Amino acid sequence: MVNSVLKKGAAAAAMSVGLGATVLAAPAYAAAAPGCVSRGVNSGTITQTAWMRNDCGYRLNAYIVWDFGVDGGCQTLNPGATATSTVAIVPRRFAGVNLC
Secondary structure, eight states: OHHHHHHHHHHHHHHHHHHHHHSOOSSSSSBBBOOEEEEEEEEOSEEEEEEEEOOSSSSEEEEEEETOOOOOEEEEEEETTTEEEEEEESSEEEEEEEEE
């Protein structure tokens, strides 16, 4: 009987942890940054660095998108601010800038 109660409690705890992870997961779709955010990529021999500059008249949150791997982190950019993300050349490819 006690074993059964413990198992049910453990199952409930595991379920709530799983639900918490689901709630905190990133959205599957993010909007592209507006045209007033300049962007580009500079390639070296081993790495490439993507950059984004906020040329908008307001603060925004954005991140650099890479194909074939993890994206850059969400950055708060004041007007005129620049942020970068550096990754290996292969197999990554710069894919743009999204809002976060």
